[in-house]
């Protein structure tokens with residue numbers, strides 16, 4: 001596995017890849033877990049050359065967020081990627097991606113970036129879109145792998161790929177979960193044992209939301225949507241260790257609030273548990289099937 005730290009070298013290495021070979025790309029912020037590794041394994045199966053990146057992107061963190069404390073373990077991450085057969089990993093410094101004088105950002109607009117995560121984290125998706133476009137330019141992947149765990153990120157990047165005619169196919173994979181349902185996340189490392197126990201409430205809230213959704217799905221009613229939200233909020237309120245940020249039902253592409261219980265739909269939840277802000281979702285696909293994620297031991 002080649003570990004590359006500069007854009008110049010990365011672009012040169014990429015141009016040495018035979019143009020006939022398919023190139024996959026898995027962007028990450030490191031401190032890898034089974035969620036990341038599921039993307040890497042799938043990418044390995046589907047591409048002749050597999051690339052990944054590790055970069056904690058400062059522009060997607062708000063001024064009072066956890067950029068400084070974000071967990072990092074580069075040697076361990078590189079070993080994991082090497083074990084899974086990654087060919088090239090790009091590990092730039094912040095100055096490499098944002099050199100002095102950097103002024104140009106991708107700024108997605110509208111409800112897609114102003115609501116849900118966008119409302120709680122102003123500027124977050126501007127940082128995400130900017131770094132992902134830069135990484136696509138540098139890595140030139142045919143296919144790029146993202147997790148459904150970050151549903152709004154998926155919607156923003158899909159929209160950017162369409163809007164900018166980017167020649168990349170997005171592969172969106174299911175959320176990998178711990179045995180008790182907690183979505184795997186680098187930020188779970190912030191949780192002490194009591195907080196860790198409380199954090200499974202997000203999954204339980206989504207399960208109760210799904211049940212309420214199914215009970216109202218044929219009515220296609222506006223009241224159905226509020227019953228779903230009520231079920232999610234009620235579940236979180238019973239867990240004193242969790243502090244709800246939002247529980248919502250939205251369209252998975254536009255992120256507009258749903259007016260009725262119809263497919264496709266996204267059940268979204270965000271809550272603070274101790275020092276960690278956690279997000280999760282269930283996706284009801286257009287064909288009526290649910291993507292609720294995969295337990296780590298059933299992959």
Ligand code: AMP
Pocket residue numbers: 027028029030034035036038039145146147148149150173174175176177183184185186
């Ligand atoms: P991050 O390092 O948090 O930026 O995540 C890198 C990629 O891994 C993103 O596409 C995430 O959506 C994805 N990811 C993070 N957690 C999970 C998970 N539990 N299951 C599947 N994908 C995930």
